[in-house]
Amino acid sequence: MASRRWASPLWVAALSLVPLALVAWAWSLTLARALPRADFVFNNGTEVSSLDPAAANGIPEGRVIRALYEGLYTREPIGGNAVPALAANTELSADRLTYIFKLKPGIVWSNGDPLTAADFEWNFRRLLDPETASPFAGELWCIRGARELNTGRDAADTPVEPGAVALGVKATDDATLVIELVAPTAHFLELLAAYQLSPVHRASLEAARKRSPQGWTSEWTRPGALVGNGPYVLAERRLNDRIRLVKNERYWDADSVAMRTIDALAIEDATTAFNLYFAGEVDWLDGNVPASLIDRLLARDDFDPEPYFGLYFYRVNTTKPPLDDPRVRRALYATINRVQICDRLLEAGQKPAYTLVPWGHMGSYSSPPAKKEDLEGARQALAEAGFGPEGKPIGTLRILYNSSEQNRSIAELVANDWSEYLDIDVDLENQEWKSYVDRQSNLQYDVSRSSWICDYLDVLNFFAVFTSESDNNRTGWKNADYDKLIAEARGIVDPGARNALLRRAETILLDELPILPIYSYVSQNLVDPRVGGFGVNPLNEQNPKYWYWMDEPELARSRRAQNKREKKVSSHGPKEGLYSPKAQAERKAGGRTRK
């Protein structure tokens, strides 16, 4: 019987071949994965949710989509302002309701097809089509007919056919696009610079839909199939690993593009990403740097935290006693030791926030003066509300936060402040992300950690969050005066008048305090000192088009000009630099004149 001779030489030989075969198979699998290093490698922090601009809605998505597509407007890297991209000329009617865009001539898709105004008309309609289910669609409701198209209901709330809705976006000829708005919208061009409004190639999308009615979304975003109009094309996509971008030679401004290949990595672990940066395999980290290293990074010239338009704050459930009393909220607000949180815990240059608008100003807007920490005032406010040693006990407050070490540390400090100065019992409650979001949305909390990052450079973006009808309010706070001021400000274009209204609104909010601002964010880029064209802006939006490698003389000049940090970090980039064809020609010409 075979089983009796289980240890026969044949069996042993066969068994020992198994591990060898496994190793050989694993080895053969890796052969197909070899990729030469890209000219520029950055860590995007996570896998992008989609390469379809209409389906995406996040910062990592934006970095890749800006490389693959380009819309009417884009953002310049320095300052982050909206600037024309494919729009050669923009006209605005006197009533500020009609925009007329002239497209740049000779724009083509990456497959050679011409790009016309009709492409934009179709794309706006697609973005608003309920079937597209774009998360960004709500932002465009300022366009005539957009709300009806997107919700499938007209102003009287009766159902309408999407096809029957007249949308205020029309291509009058190949190069002219007319957009009509419902009301004057000061930030409309800011909106147009959003990457979500990048156009997609109609023919390839419709062909994919026809070929596979169910799997088309994954089909038309494949490398090779995806047709874009940006500075780069998609060469390779490995889920949770990397996206390889290759320069698009058909791009209208290809002469200004330096990097021939770019890799966007999807590494989520901060330590791993840092190790790769440290070893020179990554040239830019998206800001997810290990918190324990920040004090040492601050001395280096490749780490440069800059003000970032994001606010870390606590929402207060204003529907729940005793938090429904503004005096109680004022007491909580005035006892948070924000300086300690910023200087001892976060350390990267975050600043205490006392206003709704982070950093207290944005563009031409500046916040009204706000109250700061005030222990005596806090105790008094609490006593006036009838709580404290002589009044009723306040009970236990619970701080809800999403699981993260930093959120916990901050909550511990805040809880300590409240129990020490106000004698309130505080419980900490952490929840994983989705449960936390759910609890916050359903007002199942007392105090909840929150943050808001600005979508575009318009201060209204912050104010709109706390109007009564906003889905993002989530504090139960409703104030008719505040709502009225915001609605009024929306229609005003003159910055002075608009800012005055918003300042009044912010004063109301800071008096009522449905939120407790804690700190203003900083961007935490760790970037090779040799990288040029890397912009500093309050949205920390980067555009791959502008990146290049400096050569030795330029690096030395740039270091002299900045001269910020003591510790000069040696660069892993190419010593001879890497410049765009245009910059190369200019440098040649410049070199000759200098001689």
Place this chain on the structure above:
Amino acid sequence: MKRFVLRRALGLVLTVWIVVTTAFLMMRVVPGGPFSAERRLPAAVLANVEARYHLDWPIWRQYLQYLGPLNLDSHGLLGDRERPFGGVLAGDLGPSFRYRDYTVNQILGESLPLSLALGSLALAWAVTVGTTLGILAAARRGTKLDLSLRLVAALGIALPSFVIAGLLVLVFSLALGWSPVAGSSTFAHFVLPSLALGAPVAAYVARLVRTGLIESLSQDYVRTAVAKGLPYSTVILRHAARGGLLPAVSYLGPAAAGVLTGSLVIERIFAIPGTGSHFVASALSRDYTLALGVTIVYSVLIYSLNALVDFAYTRLDPRIALEEL
């Protein structure tokens, strides 16, 4: 043999069905959905998004649509001429909610080979080294060699894999520069992770082989073999090892399933885009279809490997017959 395979195949189908149904219901009970986000979508927009994935349907209909094979898509029963069948029974695990450009089949198709390759490497060295060391330790029982091997095995079991992985990176990548830091584009990238992944397995196998062997060395049939005058090495390898390997083999079934489907920790540290990270991430992001997909893969794998273990038992232990299993 035929009966064994048939019964196991039936058992597999039943088990996977129960697992899928339970997991499907449990995913829906958990608060929050795939599209709940800090930045909430307007109600009308959210309704559009959910309708696209049929999340607006009653749960029984979603369940039937997920299972298949009849395609209950919005086109109606069998209405879609291109693909009349869908659902798990037709081999379609559905679209992913988190990775909108991918179907679950595509995600598994990309990530599973990497996890399998890494797991195979880990298993290959762990089983070879673990068994050899276990036999050595049992044969030289009580000596210094035995003691030091047991110490190393205890360390391998006690140290969590992220500590081992961290130490490996620190020494071999950052200090010595012998190995890439992280990534998955060459064979060299897989060496450190497979070492870290296999270390606890090797340690367990060594310990189980040692104890199993020591026990079977005290059995009557082994004593008889020694008394017959056979060389000690022959007794160990041909007679004692057979029974002594049993505990290690039964451990290896489930362990192999775990190692082959990838480890969250190892994949994160070494930035390997395998399946392991999806186990946790898909549940956290409420990616219903992906979470169910990885659950199905895992349950199929663990069930098959356990059947394989049972089969190996009959080869190793003559007292166990295939027909009884």
